[in-house]
Amino acid sequence: MQGIEGKVALVTGAAQGIGKKICELLLNEGAIVYGGDIKEDSLLKTQKEFEEKNLKFNPIVLNVSDSKSCESCINTIVEKEGRIDFLVNNAGITRDSLLIRMKEEDWDLVLDVNLKGAFLLTKFAAKEMMGKRSGKIINISSVVGLMGNPGQVNYSSSKAGIIGFTKSVARELASRGITCNAIAPGYIETPMTESLNEKQKESLKSLIPLNRLGTPEDIAGAVLFLLSDFASYITGQVISINGGMYM
Numbered sequence: 001m002q003g004i005e006g007k008v009a010l011v012t013g014a015a016q017g018i019g020k021k022i023c024e025l026l027l028n029e030g031a032i033v034y035g036g037d038i039k040e041d042s043l044l045k046t047q048k049e050f051e052e053k054n055l056k057f058n059p060i061v062l063n064v065s066d067s068k069s070c071e072s073c074i075n076t077i078v079e080k081e082g083r084i085d086f087l088v089n090n091a092g093i094t095r096d097s098l099l100i101r102m103k104e105e106d107w108d109l110v111l112d113v114n115l116k117g118a119f120l121l122t123k124f125a126a127k128e129m130m131g132k133r134s135g136k137i138i139n140i141s142s143v144v145g146l147m148g149n150p151g152q153v154n155y156s157s158s159k160a161g162i163i164g165f166t167k168s169v170a171r172e173l174a175s176r177g178i179t180c181n182a183i184a185p186g187y188i189e190t191p192m193t194e195s196l197n198e199k200q201k202e203s204l205k206s207l208i209p210l211n212r213l214g215t216p217e218d219i220a221g222a223v224l225f226l227l228s229d230f231a232s233y234i235t236g237q238v239i240s241i242n243g244g245m246y247m
């Protein structure tokens with residue numbers, strides 16, 4: 001796809017699920033891809049899988065909620081490549097429970113990883129992108145950031161926060177040639193949702209006009225488009241990819 005080949009990308013949460021598929025599509029299009037994740041073992045397993053497909057993937061151990069880890073990740077990439085063109089803030093976690101039972105530490109952890117993580121990496125990457133007067137940032141939100149969900153006040157708040165963050169970054173950095181957009185996936189089949197049993201999946205499907213859960217490819221394809229030259233006039237948008245579950 002036009003505008004991807006040779007570009008330097010950092011994708012967080014790259015060891016599995018949606019992040020891994022985003023890396024694969026970018027690698028197939030000739031991008032130089034750094035995949036950051038807190039799980040070193042899974043990252044190395046992913047690197048091996050990519051190697052078997054002749055794809056050169058650069059793993060970086062990264063904790064997105066830690067400022068020093070984020071700064072050193074961006075510095076490592078810029079020292080090696082001289083630039084960073086794309087940032088995909090995809091790492092995310094859930095710690096579900098009903099509001100009145102939710103522990104403060106589970107609120108803090110989810111907000112730290114899902115929202116502060118995007119802030120920290122965007123801040124360090126934006127400094128580099130501003131110098132080159134170009135860059136594209138994609139933040140992964142969620143359908144529950146738009147519609148809410150019982151049992152997920154922490155997660156849905158973090159994902160709603162990502163939307164406000166995306167729009168503010170888009171406004172702040174547009175004059176520097178940088179775009180920033182969010183994707184709000186519906187229910188996607190990844191390790192994050194594998195705890196759903198068949199009955200839960202069937203009842204979810206009844207809420208989805210396209211009558212299936214999504215795949216990592218459904219999300220990764222849209223990320224690729226938003227990073228390509230075809231999307232250069234798109235900024236500050238939230239693209240819903242949810243099979244029509246929420247319109």
Ligand SMILES: NC(=O)c1ccc[n+]([C@@H]2O[C@H](COP(=O)([O-])OP(=O)(O)OC[C@H]3O[C@@H](n4cnc5c(N)ncnc54)[C@H](O)[C@@H]3O)[C@@H](O)[C@H]2O)c1
Nearest residue numbers: 013015017018037038063064090091092142187188190192
């Ligand atoms: N799967 C879904 O249904 C769904 C729906 C809407 C939004 N999302 C969002 O999409 C993104 C990817 O989800 P997924 O389903 O692939 O999840 P996943 O759990 O399969 O993968 C998430 C990855 O993030 C990594 N990670 C967790 N904490 C981290 C940290 N502190 N620093 C660095 N890496 C960390 C994990 O190790 C893991 O590899 C998340 O932001 C998630 O909230 C997922």
